[in-house]
Amino acid sequence: MTQIHFTVNGESKALEAPPMKRLLDVLREDLHLTGAKEGCGEGECGSCSVLMNGDLVNSCLVPILQAEGAQITTIEGVAITEQLHPIQQCFLENGGAQCGICTPGMILATHHLLKKYKDPSLLQIQEGLSGNLCRCTGYIRIFNAVQAAALAGVAE
Amino acid sequence: MTSQPQIVGNSPIRKEGIAKVLGRARYVDDITLPGMWFGATVRSSIPRGRITSIAFDPSIPWHEYTIVSAADIPGENCIVHLTKDHPCLAVTHVNHCEEPILLLAHPNRSALPAAVAAVHITYEELPAIYSIEDSEKKEQIIWGEGESANTFKTYLMQKDQKPIPDEIWQTADYIVEGEYRTGAQEQLYIENNGVIAEYDAVKGVTVQGSMQCPYYLVHALELVFNLPAEKCRVIQTETGGAFGGKEDFPSVIGSHAALLAMKSGHPVKLCYDRAEDMAATTKRHPSRTRHRTAVSKDGKLLAGEIDFAIDGGAYATLSPVVLSRGTIHAPGPYHWPHLTVRAKAMTTNIPPHGAFRGFGAPQSIFALERHMDKIAKVVGLTPEEFRRRNFLATGGHTATGQLLKDPVDMQHLLTRALEESNYHAKREQFDRDNPTSTIKRGIGFATFFHGAGFTGSGERRLNSLVEIELTPEGQPRLLVSSTEFGQGTNTILCQIAAQTLHLPYDQILIAQPDTGHVPNSGPTVASRTAMVVGKLVQRAAQSLLATLAPLLSSRSAAEGPAVASELPHDYTPEDFRHAALHYLAEHGSLKTEARYQSPGDIFWDDETYSGEAYPAYAWAVYVAEVAVDTTTYSASVTNFYALQEVGKVLHPILAAGQIEGGVAQGIGYALYEKCTWNNGHLANNQMTNYIMPTSADVPPIHVTFEEIPSPHGAFGAKGIGELPMDGPAPAILNAIEHATGIAFTEIPLLPEDIFERMTRTPEAGSESLDTAVAGPIFSEATA
Numbered sequence: 052m053t054q055i056h057f058t059v060n061g062e063s064k065a066l067e068a069p070p071m072k073r074l075l076d077v078l079r080e081d082l083h084l085t086g087a088k089e090g091c092g093e094g095e096c097g098s099c100s101v102l103m104n105g106d107l108v109n110s111c112l113v114p115i116l117q118a119e120g121a122q123i124t125t126i127e128g129v130a131i132t133e134q135l136h137p138i139q140q141c142f143l144e145n146g147g148a149q150c151g152i153c154t155p156g157m158i159l160a161t162h163h164l165l166k167k168y169k170d171p172s173l174l175q176i177q178e179g180l181s182g183n184l185c186r187c188t189g190y191i192r193i194f195n196a197v198q199a200a201a202l203a204g205v206a207e
Numbered sequence: 208m209t210s211q212p213q214i215v216g217n218s219p220i221r222k223e224g225i226a227k228v229l230g231r232a233r234y235v236d237d238i239t240l241p242g243m244w245f246g247a248t249v250r251s252s253i254p255r256g257r258i259t260s261i262a263f264d265p266s267i268p269w270h271e272y273t274i275v276s277a278a279d280i281p282g283e284n285c286i287v288h289l290t291k292d293h294p295c296l297a298v299t300h301v302n303h304c305e306e307p308i309l310l311l312a313h314p315n316r317s318a319l320p321a322a323v324a325a326v327h328i329t330y331e332e333l334p335a336i337y338s339i340e341d342s343e344k345k346e347q348i349i350w351g352e353g354e355s356a357n358t359f360k361t362y363l364m365q366k367d368q369k370p371i372p373d374e375i376w377q378t379a380d381y382i383v384e385g386e387y388r389t390g391a392q393e394q395l396y397i398e399n400n401g402v403i404a405e406y407d408a409v410k411g412v413t414v415q416g417s418m419q420c421p422y423y424l425v426h427a428l429e430l431v432f433n434l435p436a437e438k439c440r441v442i443q444t445e446t447g448g449a450f451g452g453k454e455d456f457p458s459v460i461g462s463h464a465a466l467l468a469m470k471s472g473h474p475v476k477l478c479y480d481r482a483e484d485m486a487a488t489t490k491r492h493p494s495r496t497r498h499r500t501a502v503s504k505d506g507k508l509l510a511g512e513i514d515f516a517i518d519g520g521a522y523a524t525l526s527p528v529v530l531s532r533g534t535i536h537a538p539g540p541y542h543w544p545h546l547t548v549r550a551k552a553m554t555t556n557i558p559p560h561g562a563f564r565g566f567g568a569p570q571s572i573f574a575l576e577r578h579m580d581k582i583a584k585v586v587g588l589t590p591e592e593f594r595r596r597n598f599l600a601t602g603g604h605t606a607t608g609q610l611l612k613d614p615v616d617m618q619h620l621l622t623r624a625l626e627e628s629n630y631h632a633k634r635e636q637f638d639r640d641n642p643t644s645t646i647k648r649g650i651g652f653a654t655f656f657h658g659a660g661f662t663g664s665g666e667r668r669l670n671s672l673v674e675i676e677l678t679p680e681g682q683p684r685l686l687v688s689s690t691e692f693g694q695g696t697n698t699i700l701c702q703i704a705a706q707t708l709h710l711p712y713d714q715i716l717i718a719q720p721d722t723g724h725v726p727n728s729g730p731t732v733a734s735r736t737a738m739v740v741g742k743l744v745q746r747a748a749q750s751l752l753a754t755l756a757p758l759l760s761s762r763s764a765a766e767g768p769a770v771a772s773e774l775p776h777d778y779t780p781e782d783f784r785h786a787a788l789h790y791l792a793e794h795g796s797l798k799t800e801a802r803y804q805s806p807g808d809i810f811w812d813d814e815t816y817s818g819e820a821y822p823a824y825a826w827a828v829y830v831a832e833v834a835v836d837t838t839t840y841s842a843s844v845t846n847f848y849a850l851q852e853v854g855k856v857l858h859p860i861l862a863a864g865q866i867e868g869g870v871a872q873g874i875g876y877a878l879y880e881k882c883t884w885n886n887g888h889l890a891n892n893q894m895t896n897y898i899m900p901t902s903a904d905v906p907p908i909h910v911t912f913e914e915i916p917s918p919h920g921a922f923g924a925k926g927i928g929e930l931p932m933d934g935p936a937p938a939i940l941n942a943i944e945h946a947t948g949i950a951f952t953e954i955p956l957l958p959e960d961i962f963e964r965m966t967r968t969p970e971a972g973s974e975s976l977d978t979a980v981a982g983p984i985f986s987e988a989t990a
Contacts, residue, residue, distance in 0.1 A: 085237035086230025093895035126230030139228040146860040150693030151227030156718025189871030
């Protein structure tokens with residue numbers, strides 16, 4: 052067991068965990084943040100995506116030891132108090148969420164993408180989200196949602 | 208006076224959408240119950256054999272575990288779908304890899320994988336079969352006997368119940384033959400199959416989880432536990448994609464978890480990981496279709512023989528009904544003066560195949576739409592002109608003898624789709640550019656239909672029931688077993704109720720599907736929810752309104768004379784709430800219902816396979832543009848046009864999302880998704896090596912609808928869920944034939960397949976359509 056100190060959605064956390072325990076499991080089991088989902092357990096589907104020090108990571112591939120001192124943002128930390136974040140609002144309005152299981156990861160990937168590109172081209176959106184699989188939408192409504200969020204000036 | 212805003216036909220936000228974008232929607236693996244244990248499954252490592260011994264490795268503290276075998280099953284050791292051939296747990300024999308043999312439960316999830324690996328099972332292996340061809344040989348009989356040896360089901364479908372006269376074949380100008388194959392396809396919902404079960408000696412079994420059809424699972428539990436239906440409660444939790452993959456399989460995993468809960472005395476969560484889900488659960492049936500078609504010089508279909516075979520895997524599951532839909536869709540939207548379809552579902556030692564969006568139709572439509580392009584080439588017509596000469600039209604009869612009473616205009620759909628995709632100009636441009644380019648471009652299309660609702664007498668047998676109740680606050684709440692798994696069930700049913708009740712969309716509630724509280728409105732399958740369940744919601748809402756009418760119309764009457772036979776409509780939401788509360792104060796509660804009524808003019812004969820196969824059909828033309836890179840031999844779809852007539856579109860954003868998602872799955876089916884079997888075991892049971900389309904792989908998808916309201920669905924809706932799975936694969940391969948000149952006949956079509964075929968020497972084979980060299984593929988008969 053290892054002592055881990057890190058910040059999750061702006062709150063500092065201290066906990067004990069086996070050093071190789073996956074960040075995903077620590078979030079879901081120890082911190083009861085179940086917004087990140089396990090889709091494949093091998094970094095292919097992106098449904099466990101979270102932001103770690105501003106980078107988009109698959110939390111199923113991050114041993115908790117590696118998160119020592121890190122700043123983590125999960126889907127639970129995206130909304131501004133009870134108000135939807137503009138990206139969430141754009142996903143909602145544009146049909147970007149269907150079954151919803153990939154949605155938390157998609158929204159974090161969008162968040163990351165719009166930090167990188169204020170006004171991404173379709174190609175940049177396609178590449179930026181290509182680590183996040185969606186089986187329902189065919190991605191088209193997700194592209195629309197990202198473009199709408201860019202238009203709303205999400206990146207500040 | 209209030210004017211009712213149009214709710215049906217607009218796109219209000221998804222009913223459960225806010226919870227989903229916030230990450231607060233609760234999927235089964237997000238739920239923890241007090242004292243909950245975790246389950247795991249010990250599975251067969253061989254495709255076929257007799258179990259000779261089971262040993263428990265002493266390195267594991269087995270006293271900490273609950274172990275369930277078939278001996279612990281209180282009822283029948285059987286998962287019931289259509290027949291009783293499917294054991295809940297194997298006893299003496301196994302018939303496929305990954306067949307469940309034992310179940311384990313432990314308080315600690317991480318203690319399970321080592322325990323599963325420490326159960327040592329030995330077998331006496333028996334010869335296994337993996338293909339339709341091997342199954343047909345019947346050298347090994349692995350299921351049934353006599354006529355039904357290795358055969359789950361056969362159908363004979365004949366136009367007018369008559370065989371094709373011999374003289375048709377003798378006098379036809381051309382006889383064109385072809386064989387087409389499709390592979391297995393994984394549903395690949397991003398949320399794996401999972402459930403949580405509880406057991407109580409008095410209350411019975413409760414299972415909650417990811418599923419499409421809660422009442423199917425009730426039915427399965429009744430048999431396994433020998434309990435009455437009221438002691439088998441099933442609750443659907445938020446479901447992260449299904450596509451048919453959670454139609455029949457939850458009966459298996461739900462029964463397993465419930466057995467562990469009963470024996471352990473704890474709630475048990477059984478959630479598969481990706482590798483287990485892919486290896487052990489159902490996939491789309493592989494198929495082989497053989498066409499033999501008689502055609503006249505002027506391009507008229509004279510007669511067709513279609514042999515349609517699907518690989519059902521080791522147990523029947525839903526194969527007979529998958530075969531049925533595939534059979535009825537095999538003739539496509541064309542007029543056949545004479546037609547015979549012989550269909551069969553064969554047994555193999557592959558894990559059982561099951562439901563997947565389209566349900567047999569994508570397989571037979573792929574074959575037909577490739578074959579139509581082939582016939583056109585033989586006859587010397589364009590694919591467009593040949594189809595135009597054979598389309599079904601209003602007043603025509605389908606191959607099952609169904610009169611097409613509702614308007615059908617495939618000619619117009621084809622014209623519009625080809626115009627919108629700029630098909631003719633692109634075809635010419637690609638023909639000009641291809642000879643000097645290493646990237647060969649092509650454009651092709653498919654024309655097809657898809658029946659909405661259960662096949663044949665299915666809806667009559669389902670006898671679905673919908674209820675609407677008033678909450679104590681006076682809000683209408685829909686009670687249906689129809690489930691939401693992304694497609695928009697919650698949203699469209701609430702839109703229909705809101706429109707009918709003249710209330711704002713957000714004032715309509717929908718209950719969680721819990722068989723303890725909702726009636727059986729049938730399974731959420733077969734493109735039936737919008738049309739069949741939607742109509743029932745509309746009728747139940749009308750009934751609610753009729754009950755409240757005296758309380759509402761007193762107000763209307765004050766404003767002007769009301770027509771007695773009309774339901775009230777001039778009231779505000781506030782008026783409705785007052786009327787509802789008034790009624791509740793007087794009567795305590797209000798619940799109205801609507802039960803399925805078969806339209807009087809729908810008849811189906813299972814014996815002769817004739818009649819009204821579906822109450823309504825959606826009609827479509829899909830156009831694909833492709834690029835084949837002759838350096839890498841990879842094919843990609845560069846543009847896609849999907850035009851369909853689906854009746855009234857209830858929610859344009861959801862409807863377009865359904866079409867786009869189906870097209871993406873169809874692109875995967877055609878070009879990427881290959882199940883590689885190794886001695887009956889899925890070798891690529893990972894997202895790393897089973898490749899589905901990513902955001903970088905999808906082309907622009909242009910979705911357009913034509914809306915001809917159908918009398919069968921609420922506000923004129925028909926079904927759309929499965930339709931978009933049917934057209935992409937043949938349209939893509941037709942486009943690849945245009946790009947390369949090669950008539951591929953099999954999907955998935957991977958770069959290695961294209962490489963193999965494009966680098967073959969002329970001596971080894973030719974796609975020349977010169978009849979002298981085309982050999983047995985087709986022959987020109989003398990007139």
